[in-house]
Amino acid sequence: MSHVLAAVAWPYANGPRHIGHVSGFGVPSDVFSRYMRMAGHDVLMVSGTDEHGTPILVQAEKEGATPRVLADRYNRMIVEDLHALGLSYDLFTRTTTRNHYAVAQELFRTVHRNGYMIEQTTQGAISPSTGRTLPDRYIEGTCPICGADGARGDQCDACGNQLDPIDLIDPKSRINGETPEFLETRHFFLNLPALAEALGQWLRAREGWRPNVLKFSLNLLDDLKPRAMTRDIDWGIPVPLEGWEDNPNKRLYVWFDAVIGYLSASVEWARRTGDPEAWRKWWNAPEDSGAGTTPLTYYFMGKDNITFHSQIWPAELLAQNGDGAMGGRPGTFGRLNLPTEVVSSEYLTMEGRKFSSSRSVVIYVRDFLSRYDADALRYFIAVAGPESNDTDFTWSEFVRRNNDELVAGWGNLVNRSISMAAKNFGAIPAAGELTQTDEAVLAAVRAAFTTVGDLIARHRMKAAIGEAMRAVAEVNKYVSESAPWKLKDGGQVEKARMGTILHVTLQAVSDLNTILSPFLPHSAQKVHELLGGTGVHTPMPEIREVEDLDGGPSYPVLMGDYTAGVRWESTPIESGRALAAPKPVFRKLDPSVVEEELSRLSS
Secondary structure, three states, X not given: OOEEEEEEOOOEOOOOOEHHHHHHHHHHHHHHHHHXXXXXXXXXXXXXXXXOOHHHHHHHHHHOXXXXXXXXXXXXXXXXXXXXXXXXXXXXXXXXXXXXXXXXXXXXXXXXXXXXXXXXXXXXXXXXXXXXXXXXXXXXXXXXXXXXXXXXXXXXXXXXXXXXXXXXXXXXXXOOOOXXXXXXXXXXXXXXXXXXXXXXXXXXOOOOOOHHHHHHHHHHHHHOOOEEOEXXXXXXXXOOOOOOXXXXXXXXXXXXXXHHHHHHHHHHHHHHOOOXXXXXXXXXXXXXXXXXXXXEEEEEEEHHHHHHHHHHHHHHHXXXXXXXXXXXXXXXXXXXXXXXXXXXXXXXXXXXXXXXXXXXXXXXXXXXXXXXXXXXXXXXXXXHOOOOOOEEEOHHHHHHHHHHHHHHHHHHHHHHHHHXXXXXXXXXXXXXXXXXXXXXXXXHHHHHHHHXXXXXXXXXXXXXXXXXXXXXXXXXXXXXXXXXXXXXXOOHHHHHHHHHHHXXXXXXXXXXXXXXXXXXXXXXXXXXXXXXXXXXXXOOOEEEEEOOOOOOOOEEEEEOOOOOOOOOOOOOOOOOXXXXXXXXOOOOOOXXXXXXXXXXXXX
């Protein structure tokens, strides 16, 4: 058994999240975490809403609200949406908790004490019309290195190089299109050049990463420069140093504090579950945590966040540990583990266009789930999502996948096998002597536990669900060729053979339900109950209203007890267990859905 940290990207609380967001961070991390728990590992899956930075201020101004009111509104909305999707967080929290403030400030102090935060004068971008600081990502222009249009003030996606806003050719504000002014300002910079050698050694030692992620990350080493970790802004975490902490217009950079959320959420989870030091089993070495094995840590996000997870966050950890050129020693948290893997997905587009809330090219999670089942969306993301290349969501493909694969494949197998057994036996029939064909189909399903599990563990979700559905097709073929319905009117021997075939089929259905449960948790519980099962087969998250541990305002969190539920193994079904005629598990969609949704989108 290993301790496995699933560190899931923090959705930004300036609006509702769309299905492109959850295809990158949400469903892949949940499939992985559910499988790892079922396989016997001790998983800690954490995240929360990211609530600091200029985008919150901009949206709050648009909506006529304070930043805190805005963050409260969208924090709750996002919590409800992720709950509806069935994402099994051990803790989904937020970055405006006092616990997070304390953890982020302590990490900053340690990095500063170790010599990796250097104070420099720089040119800050200001909006001429509002006087507000413009963050790097809110400035676009032409890349001075490759000449690509649309380069951001922090990096160019076309060539992958880090940039500063002042370097852009013809820079413009993404908020209102005006040309920013650049004024001198003092800030703390993370001394990336002093961490370059340690960062390079760590990256070059990575194995098993998706090639596109590792290549991009290694390219970041070519031009490492100090990076500002404070901002001229009044919404965020105060800079915890004398002469700075009382300045109302200086705050920690949102990307400095957001990635620390993985640690602060782990600390909060430990405090909420009664063992304040339990987080160390996922963050410290075994000799320091008593975990027994080196923890495995996986970070899930979209490709636009690779920089912050394979460069900035590891650099912060190295600096905190004192492992850069300046030396130093770990702080209060001890030596912290660097990521085992940065699991980044590509982009999900929609009907050939990039998701854009401002341009109404968007399908919000909440709207989607008001019309379609959560498992239908989870299935599409698993089988056709942007795992290693950009993928286009189209309504026609969604309907096809739902009807031809989920309903006609898995749903049909479940429905017809249970229906035949309920109608002809009223219960799970006993099995007689098995033929080679019976043994072969059971062996094929049992083998899928190893095949599918190995693929999920290596973050190959598309291949994993492909193998699971291939096994579903094998069982459907077995039922069709065995034709148990032809034996119902025969004598005692034929009826016994029919019972054997149905017993074998229901055993396969039960095992396949286990194999598919990380992908389809809602329907997995239903299938378990249709097979006469009781209790929790697939644990689900809960929304809990909690008080801030250190005296701040209350807020909703996602938590859950995931110790119950089925293990990742074949479990013999119980002959004689009563069965009733089943209701369909999945809904077949009318083809008219496509035109309806395209019409809704265009309007």
